[in-house]
Amino acid sequence: MKSLILSALLTLSAAPVLACETFTLGDLNIEHAWSRATIGADRPGVFYVEITNNGSTDDALIGIATPAAGMPMLHETVVTDGIASMPHAMSIPVPAGQTVELAPGGYHGMLMGLTTTLAEGDSFPVTLSFQNAGEVVVNVEVLSLRAEGPDCDDAN
């Protein structure tokens, strides 16, 4: 009973969270699309998402586009010998049967040339281009500057 109430509460609190929406493109499931609030529009924004390939063919994320930024790119934060750098990722592999996360400290979309400040609670569309599956538009929710990810009831 307790757990029922708890899960009901969690569902309630998670219900309005846009970042918990799931998008489907063929065998790909795309969820937890979120971004961080920015201070003004002069610094780059960030884009995180989780992609699950339920199919039997490998795919790859090869690009992102959004009206929110003039130059969105895929990057990867790499820490080598204690030094963090941020090389471009030409493509992000999404192997068959696996989940790939664009998450803090790893792969991420870097949104350069923001057209406007990203404020907490805003949302904007991002078009994801995959090598095989094609394109899909996802809604990205802007969370607080201090967010570490969306609070979804299915998040693990």
Added chain:
Amino acid sequence: MRLTRLQKILWAAAGLATLAYGLLVLLPNRASEAVPQAAFRPTFTLPDAEGRVRTPAEFAGQHLLVFFGFTNCPDVCPTTLSEVAQVMDDLGDDAALVQPLFISIDPERDRRLGLAEFTAAFHPSIIGLAGDEAQTRAAADSFRIFYAREGDAAAPDGYTMSHSPALYLIGPEGDWLRQFTYGTPATDILADLQPRL
């Protein structure tokens, strides 16, 4: 008799060689092992967002949480500063005993973009410091950290920064206590910090 003498000389030579070899092998090893433990007092002389020059001396008695970064950094820096902000919130009344510092490794651009609004967006207690090239390099060298400007035509302003992303803990007497590697959760930092206060 002559043979014995020769033998003595040879033994002595062998002994010396062993000793010399031992010193060569052991000393650098001991030195490299000792580095993380060695108490050293990293220092800085850097202006804050209002231009007031800050040094470790004014923070005597407080623990310092020091992070080197740049405000144009979309992934690593917000993640670490969010953790620092969480630690400060969770410290409650003990928060006064800890001073978080954000040292800009991209000071010119960070001043232009706004240093104070950046640190304040994470937590009002964080002091942002941004000096000139020489002051910044001196602070980084003192903390023994790395940073470099990397040309990147696709990046904003044509460059990005690579840097050591760890968080450094300095004790109330200015001693370097430890580092928290990038990605250390706020709860782990808090658990380490609380017994020290």
